[in-house]
Amino acid sequence: MSVQDTSIVHAVTGSLDEGPLDGAARAEQSDSFDVEPPYAPDPAEVAGVEEFEDRFLDRELSWLHFNQRVLELAEDETLPLLERVRFLAIFTSNLDEFFMVRVAGLKRRIAAGVAVRAASGLLPREVLEQIWRTAGQLMERQAQLFAAEVQPALRAEGIELVRYDDLERDEQKTCKRLFKDRVFPVLTPLAVDPAHPFPYISGLSLNLAVVVRNPKTGKEHFARVKVPPIFSRFVPVGGQRFVPLEDVIREHLKRLFPGMEVLRAHTFRVTRNEDLEVEEDDAENLLAALEKELLRRKFGPPVRLEVEESMDDTVLDLLVSELGVTRSEVFRLPGPLDLRGLHDIADLPRDDLGFPAFVPSTHRHLAEVESASPVDVFKAARRHDVLLHHPYDSFATSVQRFLEQAAADPHVLAIKQTLYRTSGDSPIIDALVDAAEAGKQVLVIVEIKARFDEQANIRWARKLEHAGCHVVYGLVGLKTHCKLSMVVRDEPDGIRRYTHIGTGNYNPKTARTYEDLGLITADDAIGEDVAHLFNNLSGYSRNASYAELLVAPDSVRDGLVEAIHAEIAHHEAGRPARIRLKANSVVDEAVIDALYLASRAGVPVQLLVRGICSLRPGVPGLSETIEVRSVLGRFLEHSRVFWFESGGEPQAWIGSADLMHRNLDRRVEVLVRLPHPDSVAEVGALLDLAFDADTDAWALGPDGTWTRHPGPVHLHEELIARQRRRRHERREAAGGAVTP
Structure with a gap:
């Protein structure tokens, strides 16, 4: 093997004849x-x-205080109205995940008899009681905010969220057609009687608890109707007026129960334990084990029951008994339940009611020379490190460009990449596929146990494997959460490693709303460390000492x-x-x-x-x-x-x-x-x-x-203003427009 060939092997695998630095040598090298x-x-x-x-402080109660801060943003009248609406939806989503994971975990520990005191000194049962009390207060506060402040404020801006009885006659006709043509065909009423056991209620689904009566016998019966999640949560009825989908279904229940009298219908919602438990040591194939566990997730035990406050005690008693929840886990709330659907309202094309538009710009080190050509990330990284700050610095013209350029560059020998979460139409995935198909060595560490993204990550793992990428799932017993990318390039002066190390996921969509930092560098010591770490993740190397990591x-x-x-x-x-x-x-x-x-x-x-x-x-x-x-x-x-x-x-x-x-x-x-x-x-x-x-x-x-x-300076708005000032200064210095 030639000297050049040996250097290529070293660059790709991270090892030369002298081997990796041992702990003592690296400790001597690093004076951190x-x-x-x-x-x-x-x-x-x-x-x-x-x-x-x-x-x-107790971690669970501290988390609830965090979500209270989210709710306080929804209460902040100085924020644009649709942003307040979005924070209401985020509050709901946050609380759902908290119950699905943290509350479920507490209940599981209590049931398993391993209910030890937390560092805060509280027992799990004591924490649960405080969670139920605090969460209940916050949910009521959210409901009151929506009804008393946000809805009227939206109405004043021409956006009306109304109940079915408030609709005009022509709007009710619109809803009737919608129900007949689209909703009715997908509804499945499930009766409960000796011949029909209580149906399984899937987690976070919105449901109607319906009580009907047989006019011939006078006997009352219970049935459950699931509100289909495939339709918009709030149904547009003309202009910018919307009605909850469950109201439309409730109004037309007679079509579902012909010959019966519909007496009552109340909405309810169940939250279940949806945390995954996979015994990796016993699984021959982690991918198969996880796919099996995802099917089981749908049947996790309930941890919360939300019901409309108008629900009568008879129906509530039935739900409590059949679902196996305690009264402490029942939350009576004003309708409408499940305000996650407010994301759709927040997305309405009303620029006057949202944050002013913001477009990230290319980092100054990646756009020093005005050119119509794409940024040369490698050339920029050789000049100096690039410290990225998203979303102010564009992800597309930095990290995404880094990987796309590597995939297309004939001098690139290998790409090594970790993926924890990414978007549904990820250009990152496409770049890695292109690189593999071009004959480059591509290693991808896919964390298929990323909570609530497991199914998507399984799909990406399959797609990458089929394209010829080397896909591995990290180390048994450990989630691979680090954000690393390494490109090995054959250059005139020898092999060079380029690395990106970040604080956020390789997800172009969240990079527009998540504040994150990332470093693109050609630093030799960092490249050496990252190479050894990838060997730890993909092979049997157990080098645990690093100079710069x-x-x-x-x-x-x-x-x-x-x-x-x-x-x-x-x-x-x-x-x-x-x-x-x-x-x-x-x-x-x-x-x-x-x-x-x-x-x-x-x-x-x-x-x-x-x-x-x-x-x-x-x-x-x-x-x-x-x-x-x-x-x-x-x-x-x-x-x-x-x-x-x-x-x-x-x-x-x-x-x-x-x-x-x-x-x-x-x-x-x-x-x-x-x-x-x-x-x-x-x-x-x-x-x-x-x-x-x-x-x-x-x-x-x-x-x-x-x-x-409250202060006069809002961090994000100030950083946006600084970014715009820098872009303006660069434009003036360049005598014209700079790369956006």
């Missing part, structure tokens, strides 16, 4: 957190933290705790010290305790947390220097950032890992140290803006309550 002298907490300091037995479950928790300890050492030595972390959730007790130690030592700590936070800030003697903020708004804050002052030479890490047990112990997660000071400074500036006193945000108090502090 080197501090002289190193800090190690003594037992007394640890005991001082542990004396605070109530130092952890922290990789869960091996090193993310320990690496972050080490970094926190390093800040304590800097502070005690009189050097600049500060910790700033940004995540979706902060739950891990070991990391939180390390932050408490830092606070007790006097290190300033700032946390920007979108969702769950189990840390109590501002507790005297424990967390007085810790500030916790949350920003919600136009975009979904999704990036994870770990920023350390590091004695005056700041370091920043970005990646896929949240500070939760599942991420640090049961997933393959990756954090990458940003290699260039400019990128570190850019991330620091973003955090400066988020923690600015004028930025609109919620603040967490020691008692676990979140309080909104």
